[in-house]
Every structure is written in structure tokens, then in C-alpha cells.
Amino acid sequence: MLATGKPVLIFHLDLVPFSIMNDIFISYAHLDDKPLTEGQKGWITKLHRILEVRLGQLLGEEPQIWRDPKLSGNDVFDQSIAGEFKKARVMVSVMTPRYVKSDWCVRELSGFIDAAEEGGALELDDKSRVFKVVKTPITADEVPDKLRDFFDGSLGFKFYDYDADTGRVVEFDDVFGKEAEQNYYARIFDLAHELSDLLKRLRTGESSEAAYQVASAGKTVYLATTTSDSESERDKLKRELVERGYAILPTSSLPIDVDAIEERARDEMAKSDLVLHIVGQRYGLVPEGSEESIPVIQARLSAQLDKERSVPRVLWFPHGTNTEDKRQAEYIESIRQDRELNQRAEIIADELDVVRNTVLELLTEEKKSTEPESLAPTGATDASAKNSVYFIYDATDEELVESLEDHLFDQGLEVMVPEFEGGEEHIT
Known part of the structure; x- marks a missing residue:
């Protein structure tokens, strides 16, 4: 039961087969997805699309990302949302002043956290399954008590900076100029890298010990x-x-x-x-x-x-x-x-x-x-080790690699490439 007296929706995530789970549930306030200018896509909509593309490139397959595009701030928190909690490996929470004032946004986040903690799976090693994306700065006083530990304990991903001259907030959005747009993409790529690392572990069902061994390698x-x-x-x-x-x-x-x-x-x-x-x-x-x-x-x-x-x-x-x-x-x-x-x-x-x-x-x-010295290739000298490059690529990319191969050769490097013609015995 929440401090407000409203019930917390609890879901047993451990009972949901991983094969039908969504990778990511995006929790956000719909006011924050309203475009600032005519013809522009909403900030959350762009985040969803770019994250989906970049994460797919890192995972090698398209991720399953769910968010509700229909609900407005006055819609009730119903079972259509609750059902998606059961199928989410990770939640991305887009924090803004509107988000922390929205009862149903707070209930989404606290409900996911409560459900994950009940199942004993809120963290994998030191990696939380909830990612904090801060679109607009929030003061500590604005954060509800039930979210205080989450807000204070997570470094998160800040999508804003401060103007050096005026001290005003500049959100990472193309409407604020080229630099803000570049920062926007850079930060999404940061987010995608960390999501990719965690999702790979969750998808394979690695134990905490196995995940630690991978990290410590x-x-x-x-x-x-x-x-x-x-x-x-x-x-x-x-x-x-x-x-x-x-x-x-x-x-x-x-x-x-x-x-x-x-x-x-x-x-x-x-x-x-x-x-x-x-x-x-x-x-x-x-x-x-x-x-x-x-x-x-x-x-x-x-x-x-x-x-x-x-x-x-x-x-x-x-x-x-x-x-x-x-x-x-x-x-x-x-x-x-x-x-x-x-x-x-x-x-x-x-x-x-x-x-x-x-x-x-x-x-x-x-x-x-x-x-240990035994790890060095037998017969390899320092010179050969430093001056040789072996390319690994698909046959369809052979033409794309040629110019880079020529450039490296001109720099004095020995370039070795796979052979795609001939029988199996001739293929490197």
C-alpha cells in the first residue's frame, strides 16, 4: 500500500516466460511528448525510435520496446498498462517535473520497482533494471517520498546542460541548435550501450556469478x-x-x-x-x-x-x-x-x-x-605483431573494405584478408 492509501499493483515477473517478455517499457508523461514546433515529432517519440535503432545495432536484432502512445494525463491506470509490466525486462523512466507530479507515472515506476524487488530481481550485480533518463531538471523537493531512494541512488542519464553565460537549462533537442542535437544523440548512444549490456545478460538468463565473470574479464x-x-x-x-x-x-x-x-x-x-x-x-x-x-x-x-x-x-x-x-x-x-x-x-x-x-x-x-609470455604467438616478433592487420568481414562488403585496405597498406601495414573464392579448403 502506498503512502497515499492507493493500492500498489504487484506482478510476479519471475512467473513470466522470457520468450514473451518485452525488452524495455518506456514510462513517461504524455505532456513531455508534445512537439515544441509544428511538424516536429515529440521528444519521447524520437527517443523511442532512435533508441530502437541503435539498440538493435548493438544487440544484432530488433529489441522489443513498449510504450503507450494513447493515454493522456487524465486516463486511469488500468490493466492494459499493468499487463505490460509483466513482460518488461527493463524500465526506462523519463523524469521531468510533470512526471513526478503525475500520479499514474509515479505508480508505474513504483509498481515496477516493487514487483522487481518482490521477485528479488531489481538488480543484476550492480546494474538496476530501471534506467533514469532526466529530460528536464528536478529538484529534490519535487520528488515524491516513495521515489526518493531511486532518484538519489541512480546516476541516470541527463539530457540537458546549462548555458555557460546565462545559467539557463538547455535541453538536448535540435530546436536548441546543432550542439544540443549532437549531445542528444551522444547521450542516447550512452543509454543504448548500457541497456545492451544488461539486456544481453537478462536474455541469456546469466546468473549473478556468471555476469560478474564476464564483467571482470x-x-x-x-x-x-x-x-x-x-x-x-x-x-x-x-x-x-x-x-x-x-x-x-x-x-x-x-x-x-x-x-x-x-x-x-x-x-x-x-x-x-x-x-x-x-x-x-x-x-x-x-x-x-x-x-x-x-x-x-x-x-x-x-x-x-x-x-x-x-x-x-x-x-x-x-x-x-x-x-x-x-x-x-x-x-x-x-x-x-x-x-x-x-x-x-x-x-x-x-x-x-x-x-x-x-x-x-x-x-x-x-x-x-x-x-604470461606464453600468450604471444609462436615465432611472432614485435615488429610483425605491430605491423599486421587481419580483416574479418562479409563477402558482400568486399568493395567497401578495399579503400581502407589500400590506406593501411600505404601506411606500411601488412594487410591480410579472407579469401572468398574457391572451395572450402581455400577459404581462410
């Missing part, structure tokens, strides 16, 4: 949470690393209590192969019981852990070292002065490309140092 990066002025840089770097197969921690928002923050951050850093901090122009939120901001706490912990075990650390200043925030200026100065604390850290005040390449080099070097 690659490298893990602790990408420390940062201040609002540097979130876009964090998102871009995260996108680059995820697309290369690296796992990223933390996967959800850090607690608000300093002791809980330190325990969680220390534990996750200990599991990571590299720790990266983004030092912005703002000092950041100071949690309960602390005099340090959350970014500073994380940096201090990683420096302490660095004394216990040698793990690459990177401190990135995407906006340089100038700041009008007095506390942040003092913190930046402490980084410069305390060489003992940061003696093994890579300190970079440069563009994203430089940071990305540095991170990849550090991760690759560590991987090479831990791999």
Missing part, C-alpha cells in the same frame, strides 16, 4: 564523480572507455554520509585497475559529517590506497587550473604542493584526446606486464 576504471561543471567531460570519457569494453565504477550515486562514501569508494577503488579524477572549477558538494567535498574525498582515498598497492592514478584538469572558487583554488594548490601525495599520479591539463590516450596506455601497459 576486462579492465575496470574508477571514474570518480565530479562537479556539475565537469560532468560533460566525465560523460565523454566514460563513453570512450565503455565503447572499448572497460567497466566503469561507480555505477550509482554515492551516499550522502561521509563514512558511507569512504567505505563505498575505497571498496570500489580497490577493485579497479585505474583511478581517474576530474578536477573542475567548482569545489563540489560537502557531505554530512565532512569538511571536504565528495571529489576531494575520493582523491584523498585513492592517494592513500596508492601507498598500499600500485594502481595508475590520473588527475585531469579539463578547464585548466584557474577558478574563482576559493576552496577549489586552495585544493588545486595543495595538489601542486603535495608532491609526495601525488608523486605517482599523472597530472594532465589538456584535451580529452590526451587524457584518453594516456589512460589507454596505462591500462595496456599494466595488461602487458601481467600477461
